[in-house]
Amino acid sequence: MIELHNFSYTYPHTVQAALNGLSLPLEKGRCVMVTGPSGAGKTTLCLAAAGILHHEYGGKKDGRVTIDGNDIATYASLSELAKTIGIVFDDAEAQMIFTTVEEEILSALEYRGLEAKVIEERLASIMAITYLTDLMNRSPHHLSGGQKQRVALAATLALGNDVLILDEPTSELDEHATRRIVDILTALKAQGKTILLIEHKYQHFREMVDTLVVLELGHISAMGSPDDVLLDERIRRIVVPDFSGIREMQPAGGAKTDESPVVVAVRHLSYAYGDTLALQDISLEIRAGEFVAIVGENGSGKTTLVKHFNRLLSPTNGDVIIKGKNTRTATITELARDVGLVFQNPDHMFFADTVKDEIEFGLKNLKIPDGGQIIDTALREVRLLHTKDLYPRWLSRGERQRLAIACVIAMSPSIIVLDEPTTGLDGNEARLVMEILKNLQNEGHTVIVITHNKEIAQHCADRIITMEKGSVLSDTQVRGV
Amino acid sequence: MAEILQYVHKDGFFHRLTPITKIVFIIVTSLMCIITTNLVFLAILVIALLVIAYLSQLHKEVLQQTKLILVMSVMFIIITLITMPNGATFGYLIPKGIPFIGGSFPLTQGALEIGLILTFRFIVLIFAFQIFLISTQPRDLVHTLEKMKMPIDYTLMFIIALRFIPTLQVEGMRIHEAQVARGYNPGSGFIGKIRSVAPIVVPLVSNALLRSNVLGLTIDMRGYRIGKRTRVRESTLQRRDYSVLFVMVVASCGYIVLFMKQII
Numbered sequence: 001m002i003e004l005h006n007f008s009y010t011y012p013h014t015v016q017a018a019l020n021g022l023s024l025p026l027e028k029g030r031c032v033m034v035t036g037p038s039g040a041g042k043t044t045l046c047l048a049a050a051g052i053l054h055h056e057y058g059g060k061k062d063g064r065v066t067i068d069g070n071d072i073a074t075y076a077s078l079s080e081l082a083k084t085i086g087i088v089f090d091d092a093e094a095q096m097i098f099t100t101v102e103e104e105i106l107s108a109l110e111y112r113g114l115e116a117k118v119i120e121e122r123l124a125s126i127m128a129i130t131y132l133t134d135l136m137n138r139s140p141h142h143l144s145g146g147q148k149q150r151v152a153l154a155a156t157l158a159l160g161n162d163v164l165i166l167d168e169p170t171s172e173l174d175e176h177a178t179r180r181i182v183d184i185l186t187a188l189k190a191q192g193k194t195i196l197l198i199e200h201k202y203q204h205f206r207e208m209v210d211t212l213v214v215l216e217l218g219h220i221s222a223m224g225s226p227d228d229v230l231l232d233e234r235i236r237r238i239v240v241p242d243f244s245g246i247r248e249m250q251p252a253g254g255a256k257t258d259e260s261p262v263v264v265a266v267r268h269l270s271y272a273y274g275d276t277l278a279l280q281d282i283s284l285e286i287r288a289g290e291f292v293a294i295v296g297e298n299g300s301g302k303t304t305l306v307k308h309f310n311r312l313l314s315p316t317n318g319d320v321i322i323k324g325k326n327t328r329t330a331t332i333t334e335l336a337r338d339v340g341l342v343f344q345n346p347d348h349m350f351f352a353d354t355v356k357d358e359i360e361f362g363l364k365n366l367k368i369p370d371g372g373q374i375i376d377t378a379l380r381e382v383r384l385l386h387t388k389d390l391y392p393r394w395l396s397r398g399e400r401q402r403l404a405i406a407c408v409i410a411m412s413p414s415i416i417v418l419d420e421p422t423t424g425l426d427g428n429e430a431r432l433v434m435e436i437l438k439n440l441q442n443e444g445h446t447v448i449v450i451t452h453n454k455e456i457a458q459h460c461a462d463r464i465i466t467m468e469k470g471s472v473l474s475d476t477q478v479r480g481v
Numbered sequence: 482m483a484e485i486l487q488y489v490h491k492d493g494f495f496h497r498l499t500p501i502t503k504i505v506f507i508i509v510t511s512l513m514c515i516i517t518t519n520l521v522f523l524a525i526l527v528i529a530l531l532v533i534a535y536l537s538q539l540h541k542e543v544l545q546q547t548k549l550i551l552v553m554s555v556m557f558i559i560i561t562l563i564t565m566p567n568g569a570t571f572g573y574l575i576p577k578g579i580p581f582i583g584g585s586f587p588l589t590q591g592a593l594e595i596g597l598i599l600t601f602r603f604i605v606l607i608f609a610f611q612i613f614l615i616s617t618q619p620r621d622l623v624h625t626l627e628k629m630k631m632p633i634d635y636t637l638m639f640i641i642a643l644r645f646i647p648t649l650q651v652e653g654m655r656i657h658e659a660q661v662a663r664g665y666n667p668g669s670g671f672i673g674k675i676r677s678v679a680p681i682v683v684p685l686v687s688n689a690l691l692r693s694n695v696l697g698l699t700i701d702m703r704g705y706r707i708g709k710r711t712r713v714r715e716s717t718l719q720r721r722d723y724s725v726l727f728v729m730v731v732a733s734c735g736y737i738v739l740f741m742k743q744i745i
Contacts, residue, residue, distance in 0.1 A: 050702070052698060056698065077701075078698075078702060079701055079706055079707045082701065082702045082703065082704045082707075083704070085702070086702070087698075087702050089698065089699065091691070091695045093648060093692065094692040094695035094696045094699065095695065095696070095699045096644075097619075097637075097641060097696070097700065098618070098620055098640075098644070099488040099618060100488070100490055103618055103619070103620045106620065106713070106714070107620050107623075107703070107705070108703045108704075109711075109713075110710050110711050110713060111704040111705060111707050111709065111710055112704070112711070113709060114711055115711065116712065116713040116714075119711060120713070137490040139488070140644075140648070141487070141648070141651070155703065159703065159704070307658070310662055312658050331666075332661055332664075333664050333666045336661075336662060336663065336664035337664070339662075340662070341662040343655070343658070345655075347684060347687070347688055348652075348655050348659040348684055348688075349656070349660060349684065350684060350687075351679055351680050351681075351684050351687075361680070362664055365663060365664035365665050365666065366664045407663060408662075408663070411663065
């Protein structure tokens, strides 16, 4: 059993404690789920429980972390701790060291002092339970984000440790793939494994969670059986995203009507990556002021479709027309004035020294003068005005996501497209992002959101486009216009 | 996207050889091409490597490097022509008819020959290492080098450096897309490449540093550095390995004889 005793931790070169007086028992055979806003210290908690803070990081520590009563600091090295604890980090790509799936898992098995025959058996069974047998000879470059997360999990399971620490193992997974992970973990728990799970998807894991912990600003603000913890309305909003009523936030001006001009027209669009057909004969129209959700499983072509809206991709066949301009002939800069695209990972765009400079970059590109006013308005819109002079990468994940939105709305494109805008966010943060988007719609923008979160689609969007295997499966109006 | 120097899962002749045979193969090939200055012999080596690649079903992957090779070859030849004039002149980089600057940068036979030798050596090395790396699983390489008493940290460093080339390529592309979506237009050509440095490289390096931290922790937490390993799926020397090694020995002897007689 791992236990934190009044444990506090401050990272080197920082002032504020990342963890503050945490007491948390992780009992054998139990599943503890930790959730909370981004920047609350969830990942730091994982590192603390795995002994990584004690053995790899400097910084200031108070209190103790023990394994079966032994202080974690007294273990010889991380390799020694690795005999008991398996940890899966949130960056799946960084955990693919070898060049095929099978090799990755086999390598993890080889250093456990097992017999060759046992290794082969365990390799086969782990690939079977994680549904990786068909992918065994694939290289990491030919796996989706979700598949990589599964390989990282499988390689850690291969170690056969009693304690599993998982940092957001389903962040990039759709419904179906998340349920698979839930099944795998439920089976492991039944075998007596101890699981510390950092997650935002409580609804999926509710059956297997024994203790629910809500972490805020390095403190435990609630801990106990999920039913008790969720009685508190404030806590509940953090754990379980509630998007209800967002669609009904009435527009100030006139709503979109059937007479609104068509701003996005997709005509018989097909797109092939090499030999693989990613989009097949897609035709659709989106009118000014609509709030559209594009849903579908991983790999259904959602991102490929929206990348055509600002010509990051050009159609193999067919046409995409944005406000009357065919994307085949318009320049990317021209289209950037009309279409703002916010990618899933905000860290792919930040390079400036301050939040203000980061937003100004886009304005300069479009040669928009008098940026100061616009920057303030955009930051106010996403409620980040107080961070104006901070370094973008110091912000929490939720704040970085909102900054990415601010960067795009400052350029005032009439169409705003967002790819999975709520990944890695807690209930409050996710709702805040969706409210910001609803406000943008009310101000006259066309909002297009890619998501595999059905709740978002059902509660926020006016129209849901479902994609499957590169085609549009259904296209439904949620609200009569 | 062409993946540079990555293992490809296949069942060809080279895939079935043990890593030790393949290490001998690249050492012998590299030494041969570095020592010799005979263009005909270098050309024969290139052809031999292409034949080996074809027989091992690796020609597609090997030929993926053609563009890189062409660009580098032209650069090698131009640089040696300009910097190492030597022997008879057969022309000028800037034709004589042009006033003032005409007739500068004479093209000499000696320089052309050196340029071609460098180019062919480069092609041999690229092909040989490409054949080696695409047919050898990093795991096998780790084990072989471990047996040769190479510390595992160094081996892991080597395979990770190779493994993350495509990852950085993909990441660079995503960052580029994200910046382009913000109206960023660095322009094309050399100036554009320089201007695009900060918005692309800063996120790329920041993300890579974070990633290297996770990678290091993963290596520790998977216990790769404990050292005690169960031997599983070890490849032992087979008849085909002995055949290849025998061919290598004969080729080396022949090479030494020809070299002594100054034929190559």
